Structure formats: C-alpha cells, structure tokens
Amino acid sequence: MSDQAAIRLSVVVPVKNEAGNIAPLVAEIATSCASLSPFEIVYVDDGSTDATPTALAELRSRHPELRVLRHRESCGQSAAVRTGVLAARGELVATLDGDGQNDPAFIPALAAALAAAGPGAGLAQGQRVGRKDGRLKMIQSRIANGVRGRILKDSTRDTGCGLKVFRRAVYLRLPYFDALHRFMPALVAREGFSVVHADVVDRPRFTGRSNYGLFDRLWVGILDLAGVWWLIRRRRRVPQVELVVPAGQVAPGGQVAPAGQVTPAGTE
Structure with a gap:
C-alpha cells in the first residue's frame, strides 16, 4: 500500500489523550471501510501526554493499514486534521473524531453520496442526530450553528460534526486557519464545489472526557466567523479554467x- 494511486480512501483521525478509545475505534474503522479497500487509516497524535502513543504502536502490527503521525506539542484539532490530509495517499479523505462518538459505519454512505453527486461535489458532510453531548454544550452549539448559518448561508445544520468525506484536492485549495474544519461547507462552496449532506447517528464517547470541542462556542469562534464571511465576500467568481x-x-x-x-x- 505504498503506492498512492492504489489507495481509494484515507481515514484521518486527530487524537489527543484518547488512549482508551484507540483500539475499539481502529477496529470499527477497519470493519466499516472494508468495502472501500484499499484504504488507509491515518492517526495524528496531537501531542498526547497519556498512553496514546503506546496504544497506537501496539496496534500497528495488527492493522497494517494504520499509519501514525505525531505533533511534538498540541497544535489543535484543525492542525491535526491538516497534518493527516497532507500525509494522506487517497484521493478521497474521511475524517472523524477520535473519541468514538462518530460512528465509522457511516463512512461508506458518505463516500457513496459524494460519488453520486458527481465531480462537482467537493464534500459530503455528516449531520448528527441524537446528540449525546451535555445540555449546555448542545445549546451553545445550536446557537453557534444558527448564527453561522444565517451569516454564511452554507445550508448546513451541523458543521461541527467530525464525520466528513471530501476530495483531498478540494481541501488543499482551502485557506488554512485554526477551526477550519468547522467552516468547511462554506469554504468548499466558495471554491465552486457543491456540498451534500447525510444524517449520522451520534453516540456517547467510549471512555474519558473531551479534549477538543470548545471552538463550537459562538464567543470563541466569532473572529473566525467574521474572517470566513470576509473571504466569501472577497471571492466574487470562481474561474472556470x-x-x-x-x-x-x-x-x-x-x-x-x-x-x-x-x-x-x-x-x-
């Protein structure tokens, strides 16, 4: 699987201090993506201080499709996703959170939705139903998604869902900044590609507590929201080359x- 052309799909998983969640999630990804072979699983360890590196090292002998990259210090979820996408060898990339809340069983359906939409589609965005987050976080997320949707008009109910399948070449055209992963529908549309949506069922994390997720709060992401709005306003027409x-x-x-x-x- 050293030849990039042979890889159909790269599954990128950013993790920070998720040692207890790695083995069950890798096993689920391997099972769920069997129909999409050949595929690879790219874990990006974002400066974990627990046993995450050990857990990943132990799994590599059982899962040859697993590749591991590591940040020496934590740089955030968007940076970890970007590291994984840059290293990915597939033309299609799937992302999901490393805590087990995103069920990889939905990856084939998202990939199929993207393929059915044709080459003009750049992203298949999962939208969670049956959210398992705490009540306060859900209220904050609902407010932030509502404000974002009214300002950016990205026709997406839930941009914070980590389950996505997209064309790697489209992602590499997007401007990079912290929290990019939460604005992908609007930025993909800015590049002239369509976005398709599919409901995915949320579930509780396997173990531990959240290490990411604070950036869905409106008052944290307000500057990013303003920046994305500015980027969209500045691009008036996508060149048809x-x-x-x-x-x-x-x-x-x-x-x-x-x-x-x-x-x-x-x-x-």
Whole structure:
C-alpha cells in the first residue's frame, strides 16, 4: 500500500489523550471501510501526554493499514486534521473524531453520496442526530450553528460534526486557519464545489472526557466567523479554467484540434 494511486480512501483521525478509545475505534474503522479497500487509516497524535502513543504502536502490527503521525506539542484539532490530509495517499479523505462518538459505519454512505453527486461535489458532510453531548454544550452549539448559518448561508445544520468525506484536492485549495474544519461547507462552496449532506447517528464517547470541542462556542469562534464571511465576500467568481489546444495538436480523446479549441484544464 505504498503506492498512492492504489489507495481509494484515507481515514484521518486527530487524537489527543484518547488512549482508551484507540483500539475499539481502529477496529470499527477497519470493519466499516472494508468495502472501500484499499484504504488507509491515518492517526495524528496531537501531542498526547497519556498512553496514546503506546496504544497506537501496539496496534500497528495488527492493522497494517494504520499509519501514525505525531505533533511534538498540541497544535489543535484543525492542525491535526491538516497534518493527516497532507500525509494522506487517497484521493478521497474521511475524517472523524477520535473519541468514538462518530460512528465509522457511516463512512461508506458518505463516500457513496459524494460519488453520486458527481465531480462537482467537493464534500459530503455528516449531520448528527441524537446528540449525546451535555445540555449546555448542545445549546451553545445550536446557537453557534444558527448564527453561522444565517451569516454564511452554507445550508448546513451541523458543521461541527467530525464525520466528513471530501476530495483531498478540494481541501488543499482551502485557506488554512485554526477551526477550519468547522467552516468547511462554506469554504468548499466558495471554491465552486457543491456540498451534500447525510444524517449520522451520534453516540456517547467510549471512555474519558473531551479534549477538543470548545471552538463550537459562538464567543470563541466569532473572529473566525467574521474572517470566513470576509473571504466569501472577497471571492466574487470562481474561474472556470480551460486548456487552449493549439491548432494541429492532438486534443484529449485523440482528435486533432482546430484553431482556438479549448478543453477543460487537467483532462490531458
């Protein structure tokens, strides 16, 4: 599985101090994604101070599809996701939280929804039902999602859901900043791609307590929200790039091009 072209899907999981959750979640991912083989699982250890590195090392002999990267110090969830995507070898990337609340059984359905929407779709976004978070966090999240939706008009009920499947090439076009993962629908649309949605069932975390998740609070993310709004306002039109084929040269499909013929860029 060293050849990038052979990998259909990369499952990126950011973790921080989730030692007790790693083994059961890796096993679930391996089972759930069997139909999408060949795939890889990319764990990014975001500066854990517990037994997370040991747990990951022990699993690698049983799961050859598992790759592990580590931040020397914690840089946050968005940074961990980006590290994983940059290292990913698949054209499609799935992400999910490392605490077990996101069920990887929904990954094939999200991948299928993205494929069915065609090459113009860049992201399949999960939207949680049956939330298992505490009441206060759910209220904060509902307010933040409501304000974000009214300002960005991203047609997404729940951008905080970690379950996503997207095209790696589309992600790499997005501007990077902390909390990027919470604004992906709006930013993917900004690049001219559509977003599809699918309900996913939330569940309690396996063990431990949350190490991420504070950035869904409105008063923490207000500057990010303003920044994303500005980015969207500044991009008025997405360029539709075409390749100009000189007269007499062979165009894609084997036909000799007449003077001035253009074809979509990247089709050669």
